[in-house]
Amino acid sequence: MKQCELTCFAKQLSSSPFRNRFRQGKLHRVIINILFLLSIASFVILLGTFINYHVRKFLISEEDYSYLPPLHQLSPPPPPPPPWSHYSYVLCNFAFSSSSSSSSSSSSTSLHPTFNSSQLNSHWTAPDLEDAWHSMTDEELMWRASMVPNIVKYPYTRKTKVAFMFLSRGKLPLAPLWEKFFQGHKGLFSIYIHTSPEFIDEATGNSVFYKRRIPSKPVEWGMATMIDAERRLLANALLDFSNERFVLLSETCIPLFNFTTIYNYLVNSNQSFIGSFDDPRFTGRGRYNKHMWPTVSLEEWRKGSQWFEVNRKLAVEIVSDGKYYPVFKEHCNPPCYMDEHYFPTLVNIISPGLNSNRSITWVDWSRGGSHPTTYVRNDVSVALLNQIRQGFNCTYKGGVTSICFLFGRKFHPSTLHPLLGIAPALLGFDGQ
Numbered sequence: 001m002k003q004c005e006l007t008c009f010a011k012q013l014s015s016s017p018f019r020n021r022f023r024q025g026k027l028h029r030v031i032i033n034i035l036f037l038l039s040i041a042s043f044v045i046l047l048g049t050f051i052n053y054h055v056r057k058f059l060i061s062e063e064d065y066s067y068l069p070p071l072h073q074l075s076p077p078p079p080p081p082p083p084w085s086h087y088s089y090v091l092c093n094f095a096f097s098s099s100s101s102s103s104s105s106s107s108s109t110s111l112h113p114t115f116n117s118s119q120l121n122s123h124w125t126a127p128d129l130e131d132a133w134h135s136m137t138d139e140e141l142m143w144r145a146s147m148v149p150n151i152v153k154y155p156y157t158r159k160t161k162v163a164f165m166f167l168s169r170g171k172l173p174l175a176p177l178w179e180k181f182f183q184g185h186k187g188l189f190s191i192y193i194h195t196s197p198e199f200i201d202e203a204t205g206n207s208v209f210y211k212r213r214i215p216s217k218p219v220e221w222g223m224a225t226m227i228d229a230e231r232r233l234l235a236n237a238l239l240d241f242s243n244e245r246f247v248l249l250s251e252t253c254i255p256l257f258n259f260t261t262i263y264n265y266l267v268n269s270n271q272s273f274i275g276s277f278d279d280p281r282f283t284g285r286g287r288y289n290k291h292m293w294p295t296v297s298l299e300e301w302r303k304g305s306q307w308f309e310v311n312r313k314l315a316v317e318i319v320s321d322g323k324y325y326p327v328f329k330e331h332c333n334p335p336c337y338m339d340e341h342y343f344p345t346l347v348n349i350i351s352p353g354l355n356s357n358r359s360i361t362w363v364d365w366s367r368g369g370s371h372p373t374t375y376v377r378n379d380v381s382v383a384l385l386n387q388i389r390q391g392f393n394c395t396y397k398g399g400v401t402s403i404c405f406l407f408g409r410k411f412h413p414s415t416l417h418p419l420l421g422i423a424p425a426l427l428g429f430d431g432q
């Protein structure tokens with residue numbers, strides 16, 4: 001605009017009647033010089049505007065990042081800006097003598113919430129979070145749980161924990177056995193319980209199950225709502241950054257070893273324990289729906305027990321899965337059961353090398369039928385437990401071990417009493 005005005009002015013001048021009168025004079029040259037200087041000045045102003053706009057964008061976005069309190073806490077002070085940007089900033093301020101300097105970083109400190117490091121620790125690791133309840137929606141929860149720190153080293157002493165996730169209709173009838181199992185191991189485990197929403201009983205204050213219920217929704221066995229509940233459990237457990245291994249258990253499960261043995265077995269393994277096999281029969285491949293192609297192929301299709309154990313990396317992938325879950329939800333309907341196929345197939349596709357392909361939760365199918373054996377009071381004996389504890393061979397950490405199952409199901413509530421009688425001595429519960 002300015003340039004145009006100047007040019008037009010010059011044209012007017014050169015075509016005006018003055019022209020003849022001053023043609024030979026000095027005035028003409030002076031005007032030419034002034035016009036030249038004015039053009040240069042307007043060019044500098046335009047350049048200044050351009051640089052000022054870009055430098056401001058750069059400065060403002062960098063400041064936005066520093067509003068994230070945790071990052072601000074953990075990161076070293078920002079490096080000085082490179083010399084050129086300093087120069088540009090000075091230049092544009094010079095060219096414009098403007099009001100834009102108000103966005104400089106000096107004003108930002110008062111806007112930071114003041115975090116101190118003990119709050120920071122409890123915020124991210126939740127060791128003091130006594131109550132598993134919260135008000136997040138599933139969508140908010142999954143998003144929050146899917147976050148992975150990019151810095152490998154933890155800024156606090158991280159004690160690896162195992163998350164025990166109970167998927168139950170109501171109360172846990174075998175809770176007294178679990179209480180003995182956990183006794184003396186505070187800080188090495190966390191408990192999460194998903195129940196029917198209408199179940200609101202609370203354990204007593206000195207119980208390990210006190211305030212460990214998570215916000216739950218109705219579950220239909222064998223349907224997608226069951227997978228939703230399992231993902232909800234995983235997501236809640238992921239909120240605690242100290243949880244490294246995640247075991248899914250039912251109310252009929254019992255531990256087959258003491259805490260120390262189970263903890264070491266899981267923490268020292270780099271594999272997850274999800275039963276996953278290719279069943280060529282109608283009860284396996286027969287449940288594959290060809291509409292799942294090409295997201296899931298028949299060759300990738302797997303079957304396995306729903307009672308999984310996964311490490312943190314896989315747990316994050318499971319709660320983040322937006323690709324396979326919708327396909328299963330739409331196309332895996334009875335006689336296809338999502339709880340027998342979704343996790344085994346998913347892990348086979350996304351990280352086959354990191355799964356042992358076997359479950360660590362034992363169940364007895366030997367009596368035939370479509371349901372496994374439920375053990376009642378008179379079935380419980382040292383011989384039965386030892387048979388499950390030592391009667392198998394399997395691979396573990398590249399070798400062979402006789403410890404293949406860490407948990408057993410299905411134990412009826414009536415087994416509690418005999419179990420309390422023999423388990424502490426047999427399994428070697430600490431402090432007994």
Ligand SMILES: *[C@@H]1O[C@H](CO)[C@@H](O)[C@H](O)[C@H]1NC(C)=O
Nearest residue numbers: 114115116117118119120122
């Ligand atoms: C940090 O926050 C915790 C919990 O709010 C508080 O107890 C502690 O006194 C604070 N420490 C400092 C140094 O401000």
Ligand SMILES: *[C@@H]1O[C@H](CO)[C@@H](O)[C@H](O)[C@H]1NC(C)=O
Nearest residue numbers: 276348352353354355356357
């Ligand atoms: C588990 O199965 C997958 C795919 O079938 C295979 O790649 C992997 O080697 C198996 N893992 C073990 C430990 O056998």
Ligand SMILES: *[C@@H]1O[C@H](CO)[C@@H](O)[C@H](O)[C@H]1NC(C)=O
Nearest residue numbers: 390391392393394400401402
């Ligand atoms: C497990 O392996 C041991 C040693 O190789 C063998 O003696 C035992 O019979 C095996 N047990 C089973 C159930 O195969």
Ligand SMILES: *[C@@H]1O[C@H](CO)[C@@H](O)[C@H](O)[C@H]1NC(C)=O
Nearest residue numbers: 269270271353354396397398
């Ligand atoms: C897992 O551990 C086994 C034995 O401890 C080792 O041979 C294998 O390379 C490890 N795998 C990964 C992916 O770290």
Ligand SMILES: *[C@@H]1O[C@H](CO)[C@@H](O)[C@H](O)[C@H]1NC(C)=O
Nearest residue numbers: 257258260261427428429430
């Ligand atoms: C826990 O079990 C292991 C073997 O299963 C045993 O060696 C250990 O002594 C037991 N711990 C206690 C405290 O009894």
